[in-house]
Amino acid sequence: MNKTLIYETFKPQIQSKYEPTVIQRNDTAKTFSPQDPLTKPPKILIVIPAHNEEKNIGAVLKGIQKQSPGFPILVINDGSSDNTEKVALEHNAEVISLPYNSGYGIALQTGFLYAVKNDFSIVVQMDSDGQHDPADIKDLIEAVRMENCDVVIGSRFLSKDSYKSSLARHAGMLLFGGIASLLCGQKVTDPTSGFQALKGQAIEFAASDNYPPDYPDADFIILLNRCGFKVKEIPVTMHASPEKESMHHGHKTIYYVFKMFLSIFVTLLRRSTKR
């Protein structure tokens, strides 16, 4: 008997057990439906945006398949000029290739659009450069499934292993993490983390026009909070990014700081969108 059949057979019992409950979160209310990941086996998708990552993507995919076998993996090939697509296909991942390099946020959002289109209930996003440890995927999924939250962020600073980063980068994380903590009323230690799990309406929200197009950061966490989504951080292990220039590096740093301040400011000016 497959899982869907089990669910259909025991639907009345499940429905009575999980009577729609109204849970107050911030100033919005959410009704838990029988489609909630707690009652129905969730459809989980792992989304990996990749741009010219032929050297690292193979190892990342192998790691995921070893740690979390059976989960569908979607690689968004963001206009790579190397063999990223070929390597990903060789490792049995689904690949969506964008016609040109559109940037991290757009590539990631393509994954959310795909997840919404194909009724995935949980999306785990991670980087393709081997920075994120596939062993933490299960923790992220468990946290987003079992706990009363919509988005779980893997934080490198909650982990016991100390993550080494440049002074400027660390200062930026502290600054925007501090602003996000202040505005969200909860501690946000790692707003730049691209290792996250989202569920249900949070996926739809990320697939909408609300999503920051270049690189989602503290501004998106603040926006999620203002729109009534519950965000939680859990500790994860992060390795230093190999042979790659960070997207917050060099002249881009000035644009990043400017963009982040502007984005946070206008997020606060906008009327909070209720979902």
Added chain:
Amino acid sequence: MPPRIQIISILICILLVAYVFELVRRKHLSEEYSMGWLVTGTLMLILSVSDHAIRWVSGLVGATLFTSTLFFFGLMFLMIICLHFSIRISALTQQLRTLTQHIGILDHEKKLLEKKTQRPRWETGTSNLEQL
């Protein structure tokens, strides 16, 4: 206003308006985007031709030189046009992003369908030449 700058200004405005009309006629510029240039050219032409108008506007903005009034309004119109373009470019960029994402997803679905179905018809069918 000194007659030389007045003549130059009138000529530039007439040339601008005429050139914009020509571009629209040749369909090199859409009506939507010609509006800003035509309004700018016409208003600058009125200010350059009419002594009374430039005096009144200069008094209104507190300019002591009439040429300053012309520069001020010319610059202001250009700023408005540039802002309008920035807004349009932002909208176009957003549309392009959405198109890119949908093309990527559609292409993926197309490949999946191709995999699911049999080999393409042109591989399995008889030669087109024989059908003729």
